[in-house]
Amino acid sequence: MIGIVIVSHSKQLSDGLKELADAMSQEPVPIASAGGIDDPEAPLGTDAIRIMEAIQEVMSDKGVLVFSDLGSAKLNAEMALDLLDDDERKNVRLCDAPLVEGVLAATVQIASGGDMDAAIAEAREAARPFVDGAGGAGAASDGATEEGAAREFRIKTVHGLHARPAALFVQTVNRFDGPVRITNLTKKKPAANAKSINGVMLSEVGGNDVIRLSAEPAVADDLFAAIEDLVASNFGEAERAPDVPEGEPEQEAEAAPQAKAVTSGTLKGAAIAKGFAHGPIRQIRRALPDEVEATEVDDRDGEVDRFRAALAASETELRAALDAKGDGIAAYDRKIFDAHIAFLHDPALTEPVETGIRERGVSAGSLWRDAVADLSKSYRGLADPILKARGEDVIDVGLRVLRHLSGDAGEVAGATEAAILAFDDLRPSDVLTLDLDTVLGIASAYGGKTSHAGILASGLPVPVVFGLGVDLTGIAEGTDVLLDGGKAELTVAPDKALLDEIEAERVRLEKRRAEAQAVKNDPAVTKDGVRVRAAANLASLEEVAAVAQSGAEEVGLLRTEFLFMRREAAPSEDEQYDIYRQMVEGLNGGALTVRTVDIGGDKPVAYMDRPEEENPNLGWRGIRYSLAEPDLFETQLAAILRASAHGPVRIMFPLVSTLEEVTAGKVAVRKVMDVLKERGQAFDETIEVGIMIEVPAAAERASLLASHVDFFSIGTNDLTQYVMASDRANPKVQKLCDPFDPAVLSMIAKSIAAAHEAGIWIGMCGAMAGDPLAVPILLGFGLDEFSMAAADVAEFKLTLKGLSRADCEALAKKALEQESAAAVREMVAAG
Incomplete structure (x- = not known):
């Protein structure tokens, strides 16, 4: 079979493209990735030797087809040929x-039995959707005639004939x-070549x-039977599109909603940052x-x-803006703009523009706008809300x-005078x-918490x-509005009674905030003298200073995924x-x-060789994955143990379901301890080892597990979605995913009781803490640490000062x- 070599300046891009091509091909096509260079300081580039080896x-007797991205990649590909x-x-x-x-087009053609010329022709046709609209592969000029047999099929895969189907x-x-x-009869598309992936x-x-x-009649019956089998099997996909009721006309695609003039009333949205703002609205148009x-250009070069x-x-410009922010933006958030810079180098966006300029003499602005719109539309069509939100990054x-x-x-400005930006x-x-000296608040018609802007x-x-919806754009410039970040509401032309009410609430909250700041360094103790531990969650080195100044006594959860994500190899x-040492100090x-x-679920890592999973949140993640990858696990344990020589450190295993997992995890810890002793490297030999209670099985068997660990920590985010069988990222079932449900509370109470019976402490590091x-319910159950x-x-701490354990115990029971x-x-x- 013909082989394919992918040459890109970015190893991540070439590896990802190989993975996508492998997934689209039903017959395995030999594909090699030859991206990047071996220079950690400057990994972008191409290497002729690496291309030759790929x-x-x-290589086979059928030949090899080489694809490359930018100019120097093509030069290195040609040099690699000279080395053969x-x-x-x-x-x-x-x-x-x-x-x-x-x-992608060549892979499908090769898997279908196409020869080298057919694969090249199909690959070249792939440019046409970006260049000349509905022509090329999709046009009716494919050599087929109107004569012959025909049959209609309804496609029931939920996303239609997307990549794999x-x-x-x-x-x-x-x-x-x-x-x-x-021919797509529903969308009234022109006839296209059905043997072409682009068509x-x-x-x-x-x-x-x-x-x-x-x-043609000679093959029609057998062809239609084969397609009938595909449709009947739903192309091997589990999810089907909902049935269209018989006799009802199929719905046309909904037109984009139009804004109406808004002069009063309240718009409701999604809370991103709390607070109140009152002032004139300023509309910012950024679509x-x-x-x-599309103008003609004479000088194409x-x-x-x-x-x-x-x-x-x-x-x-982007790098200058980031430099200007300095420490005002965390390193983790800076990576959002690394993705923006990567888009500027992405051949999927840039090559169609340069091709259109050279072949058609069309101005860059028109071609760039169309390429951006197409890619953004592709992202917005995805089901995953996080990936869907990336469409806005492309537009940006x-x-x-x-x-x-x-x-x-x-640049986009804010306002010359104080205003709420819409x-x-x-x-x-x-x-x-943003110029925060003049910005009172921010309202957006679209977007959500999972977007990078959010x-x-x-x-x-x-x-x-x-x-807040499209009607936000219908509010006239300068209109007086009230923005309530906590309730996620924007009120147009608020009356004096509402403003007085909000002002009273603002004063109350400011007073409460000042009272809280006054006690933040006090012990976490109730009015009847019960002492608990107030801890903070941590997700990056940059957050340590904020934790140290917050009044937290310790860190109840360090999420170490930030060390492994958005990079090309695992950290040493x-x-x-x-990093752990700096945090401890x-x-x-x-x-x-x-x-x-805790890799997997909603935290995928591209460089790890992980299979695609139907339900990753219930899949190969947490301690399950670590135990299956001992090199990765033991490397991390060694780093944690070495950091324990510099101050108090604990080890906590995520997503534990069974005693066997606990035992295997502790065996790994002891093994690494022996290695460190042989090396002569210091560590705390009495380090505490605990587990997270976030799987119903662990909560049910808490009495058994408690005797084998030093502590528990309840992860209510996962525990809630597993107890309630409701995906916390799915807006359709988010109402079910509530940690206050008595079923979840029962699991929490059972876990706390089991910990105390075994003589170990128990904390909570989920959002509920x-x-x-x-707080009063958890205090009543007897929780020891709130992170x-x-x-x-x-x-x-201020809330705790107003509670008594006895009252809380009665409340928790109720x-x-x-x-x-x-x-x-x-x-x-x-109360």
């Missing part, structure tokens, strides 16, 4: 198709001789769409234009240079480049450039509300040790509870007798 790895023997060289072809689309469809059709055409993708077949296949005029200069200027980058192409170097969709770079905006010192023992004697890495409404966001510690989470909340709120 070619030899996938004559017999090898004659079987290798360089393909000038766009990298991403070309590789489309690849399977094309490979099946390619088993039959003669031309075959596909099928251009047909935009969605879930429940009806297609018509046309083929991608519907079109950019000059236009390519102008486009590249705009990309370079955009990167320089796109707008920045368009500004430079148009000669408008001005965005159609706040973007990360907007957050980066993550950044949550740390702003002004109220922020997202998802020394790298991890150095920065806590001024407070203990650091280090959770071993920092909820003032939950929360550093910003919540002061309020927690909570277990309630019928619902809502009833529990009402009971606690009533």
Whole structure:
């Protein structure tokens, strides 16, 4: 079979593209990734030797097809050919198709039995969707005629003929001789070549769409039977599109909602940052234009240079804005803008533009706008809310480049006078450039907490509300509005009574905040003298200072995933040790509870060789993954143990379900201790080892597990979703995912009782620990340690001072007798 070599300046890009191509191909196609160079300081580049070795790895008598991204990659690919023997060289072809689309199209064609010429032709057709619309692979000029047999099929995969079903469809059709055409009857698309992956993708077949296949009579019956089998098996996918009721017309795609003029009333959205703001509204329009005029250019090379200069200027501008922020933006959040810079170098965006300029003489702005719109639309069509939100990052980058192409170097501003800014969709770079001297608050029509802008905006010192809807843009410039970040509401033209009420609430909250700050360094103790531990959760080295100043006595949870994510290889023992050591030293004697890495679920890591999982939250993650990867696990344990020589440290295993996992984890700790002794490296031989209670099995068997560990820590985020069988990231079932449900409370109470019976302490590090409404219940159950966001510690201590253990015990008992989470909340709120 023909082999494929992917040459990219970015190893991450070439590895990811290989993974995607492998997933799309039903028949295994030999594919080798040859991305990046071996220089940790400057990993972007290509290496002729690496390319040559990749070619030899996938070499066969059918030949090898080489794809590359930028200019120097092509030069190194040509150099690699010169390094091959004559017999090898004659079987290798360089393909000038766009990298991403070309590789995917060629992979499907090769898997379908296509020869080298067919694979190259199909790869080159992949450029056409970006260049000349519905032509190319999708056009009716594929050689098929109107004559022949035809049959209609309804496609029931939930997302229609997206990548994998489309690849399977094309490979099946390619088993039959003669031309075959596909027509999307639902969307009224023109007939396309059904043997072309691009033709099928251009047909935009969605879930429940009806297609018509046309083929020559000699093969029609067998072809239709094969497609019928595919449709019946739902292309091997579990989820099906909902049925269209019989007799009802199929719905046209909904038009984008139109804003109406808003002069009064209240808009509701999603809370991002708490607080109140009152003042005039200023509308900020930041949408991608519907079109950019496509003008002809005479100097095509000059236009390519102008486009590249705009990309370079955009990167320089981004880096300058980050430098200007200094310590005002955490290193973890800076990585959001690393992704923006990566988009500026992404050939999937840049190559179609340069190709369009060179082949058609069209101006860069028009081509760039279309490429950005297409890629953003692809992201927005994804089901995963986190990936879906990345579409806004693409638009953000796109707008920045368009500004430079148009000669408008001005950044998005805030307001010259104090105002509440209203965005159609706040973007990360907007957050980066806000003038907080004039910004009273921020409102956005769209967006949510999982977007990069939402993550950044949550740390702003002004109220922020997202998802207020399109009517936000219908509020006239300068209109008086009230923004309530806590309730996630924006009231237009508020009356005096409401303003007086809010002002009274603001004064109350300010007084409460001042009282909390006054006691933040006091012991965490109730009014009847019961002492508990107030701890903070930690997710990066940059947060240590905030924890140390928050009043927290220790760190109840260090999430170590930040060390492993957004990089190309796992961190070394020394790298991890150095970070843990700095954290221990920065806590001024407070203990650091280090959770071993919880990779998987909602925290995927690209460089780890992990299978795709139908339900990753119930899959190979936490302690399960660590025990299966002893090198990774023992490296981390060694780093944690070495850090324990510098101050109090604990080890905590996540997602424990069985005693066997606990035992195996402790065996690994002892093994690493022996290794460190042989090396002569210091560590705390009495280090505490504990587990997280976040799986119902662990809560049910807490009495057994407690006798084998030094402590428990309850992770209510996962425990709640597992007890209630409700994915906490799925908005359709989020109402069920409530830790106040009596079923969850029962698991918590059982775990606390089991810990105390065994003589060990128990904490909580889930979001519930920092909820003032939950504190009296948890105190009543007997929780020993409350670990929360550093910003919540002061309020927690103040809340605690107003409670007595005896009253809380009675309240906790009543909570277990309630019928619902809502009833529990009402009971606690009533006192």
